[in-house]
Amino acid sequence: MTDNERTGSDSSPVDEPIPLMQRVLDNPFLLLFLGILVPTVFYIIWGVIEITQIPIAE
Amino acid sequence: MASSAAFRICPTTGLKVNLAAEKLIKANAVAAIVFLAIGGLFGLLVALTRWPAVHFLPADWFYLALTAHGLDVLIVWIIFFEMAVLYFASSVLLNCRLAGPRWAWAGFVLMLVGAVTTNVAVLQGQSSVMFTSYVPMMAQPPFYLGIILFAVGALIGCFVFFGTLVVAKQEKTYEGSIPLVTFGAMTAAIIAVFTIASGAIILIPTLLWSLGLVSYIDPLLYKTIWWGMGHSSQQINVSAHVAVWYAIAAMVFGAKPLSEKVSRMAFLMYILFLQIASAHHMLVEPGFSSEWKIFNTSYAMYLAVLGSMVHGMTVPGSIEAAQRSRGLTKGLFEWLRKAPWSNPAFSGMFMSLVFFGFIGGISGVVMGTEQINLIMHNTLYVPGHFHGTVVAGTTLAFMAITYLLVPLIFRRELKFRKLAQWQPYVFGVGAAGISLFMMGAGTLGVSRRHWDMTFADAQLPFDYPSAAFLMMGLNGIAAVLATLGGIMFVVIVVGSVFFGRKLGENEKPSYPEVPPSAVAVAHYGSSQSLRIPGTAMLVGVFFIAFVLYYFVNWKYLSEVWPLS
Numbered sequence: 001m002t003d004n005e006r007t008g009s010d011s012s013p014v015d016e017p018i019p020l021m022q023r024v025l026d027n028p029f030l031l032l033f034l035g036i037l038v039p040t041v042f043y044i045i046w047g048v049i050e051i052t053q054i055p056i057a058e
Numbered sequence: 059m060a061s062s063a064a065f066r067i068c069p070t071t072g073l074k075v076n077l078a079a080e081k082l083i084k085a086n087a088v089a090a091i092v093f094l095a096i097g098g099l100f101g102l103l104v105a106l107t108r109w110p111a112v113h114f115l116p117a118d119w120f121y122l123a124l125t126a127h128g129l130d131v132l133i134v135w136i137i138f139f140e141m142a143v144l145y146f147a148s149s150v151l152l153n154c155r156l157a158g159p160r161w162a163w164a165g166f167v168l169m170l171v172g173a174v175t176t177n178v179a180v181l182q183g184q185s186s187v188m189f190t191s192y193v194p195m196m197a198q199p200p201f202y203l204g205i206i207l208f209a210v211g212a213l214i215g216c217f218v219f220f221g222t223l224v225v226a227k228q229e230k231t232y233e234g235s236i237p238l239v240t241f242g243a244m245t246a247a248i249i250a251v252f253t254i255a256s257g258a259i260i261l262i263p264t265l266l267w268s269l270g271l272v273s274y275i276d277p278l279l280y281k282t283i284w285w286g287m288g289h290s291s292q293q294i295n296v297s298a299h300v301a302v303w304y305a306i307a308a309m310v311f312g313a314k315p316l317s318e319k320v321s322r323m324a325f326l327m328y329i330l331f332l333q334i335a336s337a338h339h340m341l342v343e344p345g346f347s348s349e350w351k352i353f354n355t356s357y358a359m360y361l362a363v364l365g366s367m368v369h370g371m372t373v374p375g376s377i378e379a380a381q382r383s384r385g386l387t388k389g390l391f392e393w394l395r396k397a398p399w400s401n402p403a404f405s406g407m408f409m410s411l412v413f414f415g416f417i418g419g420i421s422g423v424v425m426g427t428e429q430i431n432l433i434m435h436n437t438l439y440v441p442g443h444f445h446g447t448v449v450a451g452t453t454l455a456f457m458a459i460t461y462l463l464v465p466l467i468f469r470r471e472l473k474f475r476k477l478a479q480w481q482p483y484v485f486g487v488g489a490a491g492i493s494l495f496m497m498g499a500g501t502l503g504v505s506r507r508h509w510d511m512t513f514a515d516a517q518l519p520f521d522y523p524s525a526a527f528l529m530m531g532l533n534g535i536a537a538v539l540a541t542l543g544g545i546m547f548v549v550i551v552v553g554s555v556f557f558g559r560k561l562g563e564n565e566k567p568s569y570p571e572v573p574p575s576a577v578a579v580a581h582y583g584s585s586q587s588l589r590i591p592g593t594a595m596l597v598g599v600f601f602i603a604f605v606l607y608y609f610v611n612w613k614y615l616s617e618v619w620p621l622s
Contacts, residue, residue, distance in 0.1 A: 032220070034250060034330060039252055
């Protein structure tokens with residue numbers, strides 16, 4: 001099935017399940033969650049943890 | 059006042075245009091261009107001061123102008139225009155009403171009040187802390203307050219966009235998946251939410267610190283979280299201007315993406331990994347581990363770079379496929395040679411794509427590599443890089459689509475056509491020159507934030523190589539050229555919007571030409587053909603340039619840092 005043919009179950013001759021990746025990409029709020037989660041964990045939280053572990057000068 | 063569900067039909071594409079969304083697109087685009095003009099003027103003053111033979115401003119005015127330039131063009135112009143893109147890509151492309159137009163107006167007013175507040179604070183002269191505003195340098199409270207208000211307004215705009223996606227789905231105004239341009243705009247909106255959240259986390263305590271209510275802000279913590287906002291805000295631009303590339307390809311050529319799935323996966327790479335490139339600003343900070351630095355830049359950032367390279371191939375590829383389907387099949391490049399180079403929407407978009415890839419993209423990867431970053435960290439190479447991405451890339455792309463918005467959304471005939479044909483070339487060449495010459499000066503070690511590269515009043519004299527002075531002179535000339543292109547753009551757009559002939563209700567604009575197949579911009583669907591030999595050749599040239607430049611920098615590193 002080509003992309004042009006795939007426009008939802010209405011136009012599909014067989015009621016095929018929607019592939020997982022397509023369901024992910026069609027869910028803006030899941031993408032919003034992932035788009036905040038990944039940089040928050042890898043950049044901000046991990047970075048802040050490293051800053052807190054810097055020894056205080058005496 | 060028109061109902062929020064009132065529509066008109068676009069005589070060119072047949073799309074339903076929500077009148078409430080149309081007004082918001084106009085308001086945001088006008089505000090964007092006003093701040094582009096203000097920020098561009100400050101940019102000219104900065105460039106004339108960095109031009110050693112001119113050295114135009116005294117030190118205090120230089121830092122004031124640099125602060126205003128950074129804020130007005132990196133944040134205000136770009137994000138106002140992105141709000142216009144978000145409302146266009148949601149309401150217009152999905153044929154639906156805008157969710158919460160009153161909220162959208164509230165967001166617009168907050169952004170406007172915030173931008174004016176910050177500008178006034180900067181112009182008063184007590185907040186010349188530059189765009190980065192690193193602590194312990196302290197600006198006046200209105201400086202931070204204005205940025206916070208602006209960010210809250212932009213956040214409201216993002217949620218109006220997400221609300222409109224929900225409205226369109228509930229009201230079934232489209233079938234299947236959203237169009238690719240809307241998906242790209244959604245990517246920009248997602249990155250914007252992270253950006254604004256990072257800004258709020260660090261700027262609210264900094265505002266309290268400037269009011270005397272918080273005693274201390276840790277500089278490294280500030281810098282880390284601030285760049286979550288400062289760099290990610292430029293990733294909103296990347297996502298938005300890539301969406302604009304796809305939109306212009308569809309609206310000028312009726313081009314469909316080569317593969318919807320591949321292009322969406324490339325946007326997914328942006329959503330997941332583009333923001334963490336912020337870490338390249340921290341690559342010389344001793345407080346972070348190599349694991350944190352390398353994962354966030356050289357490892358995961360490359361997945362976002364992969365996304366950009368996919369777009370860099372599929373956008374010209376989709377144009378080539380569309381042109382070849384019209385019979386322009388001779389040789390490798392007839393499709394490109396016979397492209398409408400006098401249409402500023404196309405010429406601006408194509409130059410944006412080339413400059414973004416060759417200048418901004420390659421230099422971004424070089425700076426994201428921990429070892430070779432040392433050659434140019436905090437030198438003028440950094441502004442050279444981001445003028446390649448934000449000015450030659452994003453700004454040129456936004457200028458290009460404005461030439462379509464004027465007749466289609468403002469419903470005015472474009473004035474000064476000859477000037478419009480030349481404008482993208484003048485601005486594009488100027489912007490590319492600024493990027494290249496600053497990168498050249500940065501490679502020779504010129505500091506990015508210093509007022510006087512001759513160090514005339516320094517106790518210990520220091521001389522940059524004479525080539526660095528040549529680079530800064532050429533940078534000044536390129537900046538004058540880019541400013542001329544910017545003035546041409548403002549004159550054309552303001553002249554057309556306020557004095558251009560109003561198009562009739564069913565009248566199709568004659569220039570720039572928009573074919574009926576432009577409606578492809580609002581539909582899901584891939585190109586029927588994958589035969590793109592010309593694009594494959596261009597991609598090959600890009601890879602050769604990329605590999606050569608990357609390894610030249612490693613060679614250069616071995617020379618500036620000899621080990622025995």
